[in-house]
Amino acid sequence: MSDARRTLVSARGVHVVTGHIPAVASGFDAEDPDELLGTDAATLRTLDATRVASYLTARRWVRDIVTVRLRRPWRGFEATPRGVKPRLADSTLDVSIAHAGDRLVVGVVEHGRIGVDIELVASVFDQPSLARRLCTPSERRRADGLGPAERRAWLTQLWAVKESYAKALGVGLALDFRQVDAAGLRHRDAVRGVLTPAAGTSHAKIAVSWVTAAPPRSRSTIRSTG
Numbered sequence: 690m691s692d693a694r695r696t697l698v699s700a701r702g703v704h705v706v707t708g709h710i711p712a713v714a715s716g717f718d719a720e721d722p723d724e725l726l727g728t729d730a731a732t733l734r735t736l737d738a739t740r741v742a743s744y745l746t747a748r749r750w751v752r753d754i755v756t757v758r759l760r761r762p763w764r765g766f767e768a769t770p771r772g773v774k775p776r777l778a779d780s781t782l783d784v785s786i787a788h789a790g791d792r793l794v795v796g797v798v799e800h801g802r803i804g805v806d807i808e809l810v811a812s813v814f815d816q817p818s819l820a821r822r823l824c825t826p827s828e829r830r831r832a833d834g835l836g837p838a839e840r841r842a843w844l845t846q847l848w849a850v851k852e853s854y855a856k857a858l859g860v861g862l863a864l865d866f867r868q869v870d871a872a873g874l875r876h877r878d879a880v881r882g883v884l885t886p887a888a889g890t891s892h893a894k895i896a897v898s899w900v901t902a903a904p905p906r907s908r909s910t911i912r913s914t915g
């Protein structure tokens with residue numbers, strides 16, 4: 690499924706596609722939105738025009754994982770309100786989606802729940818208020834010991850890890866990131882992978898969290914490729 694625009698990584702029932710949305714999104718006119726989106730098709734009409742290509746591309750990539758990689762039937766998405774984790778119709782698979790500029794990450798797990806996030810390394814991560822909202826006390830001490838460029842990249846990645854975890858749980862930004870020790874996650878609730886393409890210098894930080902289907906305070910391990 691990998692091509693010039695996207696890359697598939699699959700391991701242990703976790704399937705993640707990362708890449709760029711096409712500059713000219715072809716084929717959407719010909720596509721039946723009901724087949725792709727299921728009962729969530731109504732959402733399409735509510736989207737700003739700039740969001741349509743990204744929204745549809747994400748759903749196409751999810752469908753490709755489900756039908757090509759996993760060889761499962763495709764019944765679209767359930768209609769969910771904005772701010773609620775997307776759900777596949779008539780499926781035990783769990784799915785997560787993240788957008789940043791022209792970049793996209795989608796993930797599907799066969800068991801448990803998945804959260805993905807992508808963040809662009811940017812000056813917003815230099816703001817003291819952001820570090821206060823994001824970090825545990827020990828994470829702030831570590832950030833304060835880094836040089837400016839490293840600090841920005843590290844905080845961007847930290848945000849991506851915590852947001853991916855929040856999205857796996859389905860709670861989004863309602864999660865208090867200051868209460869989540871990112872390093873401790875490795876020993877707590879779930880198996881997590883952190884993908885950081887071209888780690889260190891990359892402009893984008895991608896994180897993937899996979900949590901067991903059990904309530905989020907069960908045992909866990911972590912796998913990190915970042």
Ligand SMILES: CC(C)(COP(=O)(O)OP(=O)(O)OC[C@H]1O[C@@H](n2cnc3c(N)ncnc32)[C@H](O)[C@@H]1OP(=O)(O)O)[C@@H](O)C(=O)NCCC(=O)NCCS
Binds near residue numbers: 743771852857862
């Ligand atoms: C989920 C959330 C963390 C997304 O953050 P973001 O940085 O703006 O956007 P991202 O690109 O990383 O993620 C967007 C995707 O998250 C997914 N998502 C939305 N709510 C989610 C939730 N509660 N849990 C997991 N995933 C969620 C959606 O698939 C969305 O993509 P889509 O618009 O193509 O459907 C944030 O919007 C949030 O906390 N939402 C919940 C609370 C909320 O928004 N309430 C307002 C309701 S009107």
